[in-house]
Amino acid sequence: MLFSRMVIQYNVLPDTRVVPSIVKACSGLNSLRIGKQVHGFCVTSGVCLDSFVQSSLVHFYLKCGRMEYACKVFDEMSDPDVVSCSALVSGYAREGHVKEARKVFGKMVDVGIEPNLVTWNGLVAGFNQSGCYMDAVNVFQEMCGRGFKPDGTTVSSVLPAVGNLGDVLVGVQVHGYVYKRGLGSDKCVVSAMIDMYGKCSLTVEMSKVFDEMQDVDVGSCNALISGLARNGLTDDALEAFKRLRSQELELNVVSWTSIIACCSQHGKDIEALEIFREMQVCGVKPNAVTIPCLLPACGNVAALMHGKSVHGFCLRSGILNNVYVGSALIDMYANCGRIRLAQICFDRMPFRNIVCWNAIMGGHAMHGNANEVLEIFHLMEKSDQKPDFITFTSLLSACSHSGFTEQGERYFKKMQNDYGIKPRVEHYACLVTLLGRAGKIKEAYSTIEKMPYEPDACVWGALLSSCRVHNNLELAQVAADKLFELEPNNPGNYVLLSNIYANKGLWKEVDKVRDLMKKMGMRKNPGCSWIEIKNKVHMLLAGDRSHPQMFKILEKMENLSMEMKKSGCLPVTSFVLQDVEDQEKEHILCGHSEKLAVVLGLLNTPHGSSLQVIKNLRICGDCHDVIKFISRFEQREIYVRDTNRFHHFKDGFCSCGDYW
Ligand code: ZN
Numbered sequence: 029m030l031f032s033r034m035v036i037q038y039n040v041l042p043d044t045r046v047v048p049s050i051v052k053a054c055s056g057l058n059s060l061r062i063g064k065q066v067h068g069f070c071v072t073s074g075v076c077l078d079s080f081v082q083s084s085l086v087h088f089y090l091k092c093g094r095m096e097y098a099c100k101v102f103d104e105m106s107d108p109d110v111v112s113c114s115a116l117v118s119g120y121a122r123e124g125h126v127k128e129a130r131k132v133f134g135k136m137v138d139v140g141i142e143p144n145l146v147t148w149n150g151l152v153a154g155f156n157q158s159g160c161y162m163d164a165v166n167v168f169q170e171m172c173g174r175g176f177k178p179d180g181t182t183v184s185s186v187l188p189a190v191g192n193l194g195d196v197l198v199g200v201q202v203h204g205y206v207y208k209r210g211l212g213s214d215k216c217v218v219s220a221m222i223d224m225y226g227k228c229s230l231t232v233e234m235s236k237v238f239d240e241m242q243d244v245d246v247g248s249c250n251a252l253i254s255g256l257a258r259n260g261l262t263d264d265a266l267e268a269f270k271r272l273r274s275q276e277l278e279l280n281v282v283s284w285t286s287i288i289a290c291c292s293q294h295g296k297d298i299e300a301l302e303i304f305r306e307m308q309v310c311g312v313k314p315n316a317v318t319i320p321c322l323l324p325a326c327g328n329v330a331a332l333m334h335g336k337s338v339h340g341f342c343l344r345s346g347i348l349n350n351v352y353v354g355s356a357l358i359d360m361y362a363n364c365g366r367i368r369l370a371q372i373c374f375d376r377m378p379f380r381n382i383v384c385w386n387a388i389m390g391g392h393a394m395h396g397n398a399n400e401v402l403e404i405f406h407l408m409e410k411s412d413q414k415p416d417f418i419t420f421t422s423l424l425s426a427c428s429h430s431g432f433t434e435q436g437e438r439y440f441k442k443m444q445n446d447y448g449i450k451p452r453v454e455h456y457a458c459l460v461t462l463l464g465r466a467g468k469i470k471e472a473y474s475t476i477e478k479m480p481y482e483p484d485a486c487v488w489g490a491l492l493s494s495c496r497v498h499n500n501l502e503l504a505q506v507a508a509d510k511l512f513e514l515e516p517n518n519p520g521n522y523v524l525l526s527n528i529y530a531n532k533g534l535w536k537e538v539d540k541v542r543d544l545m546k547k548m549g550m551r552k553n554p555g556c557s558w559i560e561i562k563n564k565v566h567m568l569l570a571g572d573r574s575h576p577q578m579f580k581i582l583e584k585m586e587n588l589s590m591e592m593k594k595s596g597c598l599p600v601t602s603f604v605l606q607d608v609e610d611q612e613k614e615h616i617l618c619g620h621s622e623k624l625a626v627v628l629g630l631l632n633t634p635h636g637s638s639l640q641v642i643k644n645l646r647i648c649g650d651c652h653d654v655i656k657f658i659s660r661f662e663q664r665e666i667y668v669r670d671t672n673r674f675h676h677f678k679d680g681f682c683s684c685g686d687y688w
């Protein structure tokens with residue numbers, strides 16, 4: 029350090045002209061320790077009384093994020109100037125200390141220091157940054173009212189606040205101001221405006237601002253894409269993205285990430301994977317934000333190979349320790365049926381936050397590993413991490429999947445008593461499932477009646493499913509009536525009720541439900557399954573014969589069903605909705621998409637390798653039996669994920685214990 033050498037070796041005392049530069053150097057180094065030493069020297073030597081020295085110290089402490097020191101130096105200033113006042117004001121605003129910021133601002137006006145554009149901008153930008161959006165907007169309006177002219181910086185700082193408040197009226201006012209002041213050529217202003225309109229859901233205005241731009245830059249493109257995506261206009265976002273790419277614009281990692289996020293959040297998983305590949309071909313390096321946006325897409329369609337290669341990428345690029353990347357990997361492996369790999373990822377994480385804990389617990393819960401979930405919860409309690417409501421959703425759902433009735437009820441109480449978390453509707457749904465599966469259907473029903481707020485479709489759905497398992501017709505009808513009211517267009521409820529009727533042989537009632545469905549203009553939600561074979565994801569629809577290998581699939585299925593009959597297993601025909609002859613029922617069962625996908629996997633993968641299928645509906649009892657048989661007969665491990673949980677078939681058994 030030059031400073032220390034100056035003092036010690038040459039015995040030269042730095043004066044008021046030198047000290048500010050030394051303090052500035054400390055700011056650059058971000059070294060609080062050395063800065064404080066210099067400050068100490070200033071106090072003992074008396075140079076501290078100089079206003080330039082004081083001002084430099086205020087800036088230094090603000091840069092180090094030490095508001096309290098900055099404030100102390102400021103208070104000792106005999107002659108504060110507009111620069112240090114502005115710095116302090118914006119420091120407070122950035123920290124979200126509205127009152128203090130206002131106080132210093134008021135004080136400076138009182139002592140006759142006129143706030144300048146920097147002061148105002150510091151306030152607006154600071155409040156926006158700390159999430160005090162209303163205050164940012166108020167300051168902006170106050171500024172205009174007092175006759176100050178906001179510039180491009182002010183406008184691009186206030187617009188995000190306006191967007192986050194969703195205040196269309198103020199947004200339009202600011203737009204008018206931009207127009208009047210001719211700020212429309214400022215690219216930062218324009219992209220902030222696009223972003224604001226997107227956040228206010230005014231997509232037409234948003235696109236108009238974009239189309240009127242003279243020359244488009246990456247910032248405004250990104251604002252447009254994320255604005256379209258935010259409003260669910262996935263196709264428009266994709267189209268805009270393609271159009272912008274064809275204009276040879278250098279799109280950056282933010283652009284790619286937002287379009288990937290858009291696809292994976294709106295069910296376009298395969299598109300998300302394709303765009304990720306294109307991104308790498310273009311030489312744009314994904315970052316720690318891109319990966320958590322992409323991984324859910326891999327998990328959704330069980331694209332394990334893609335997921336693994338992303339994992340490899342994270343390892344190579346050193347972002348594996350990021351908690352969000354790590355949690356996304358845990359989710360992905362769990363969703364792809366590889367709960368052990370998910371556990372390894374979790375175990376190797378150097379830092380964990382609540383998202384990581386919830387990811388691993390949610391993963392085990394989905395796989396029905398209740399003991400693991402309970403164990404991890406105990407670990408969590410021992411660590412410093414406090415559980416949140418998501419933690420308890422996993423805990424309760426694990427208990428309900430595994431029939432841990434008593435523990436489940438205990439945790440439901442613990443959540444409220446020990447952690448002060450009010451049960452949400454999803455917790456009630458778990459509790460109803462828990463009781464219902466244990467055969468305590470009446471208790472489940474009275475829990476619903478005692479709920480402090482209106483039960484939603486999930487809660488009634490949980491009751492209806494339990495009624496199916498226990499063949500309780502009376503309460504099934506109660507639950508179904510509520511469900512038809514709450515979600516008249518969900519075919520799943522009609523199917524469940526008709527399954528219960530069919531089980532009891534009440535074919536007339538089955539017909540009635542079917543007529544009701546027809547009247548509502550509904551068709552059974554087509555069952556759909558996905559399977560990844562050799563890096564390609566195949567989609568199969570129930571009853572759809574269009575797959576190129578369909579002939580082979582049916583042939584193999586025929587074969588398997590012969591073998592199954594030989595071994596004494598008969599297909600469970602009550603799972604078909606229609607009241608038809610048994611032989612025809614069997615034919616319809618053949619068409620279920622999960623079975624088609626499993627057989628396609630058998631035909632196209634080496635003997636003994638495991639298979640993995642995702643289904644968009646709950647697995648049916650027949651397919652469950654057939655796949656159990658296949659796992660033994662063909663000696664394959666088969667993972668099937670339905671909407672509810674994971675089924676891991678091995679040697680003729682399923683991990684769910686036939687309880688789902
Ligand atoms: Zn089936």
Ligand code: ZN
Pocket residue numbers: 652674675676682683684685686687688
């Ligand atoms: Zn199962």
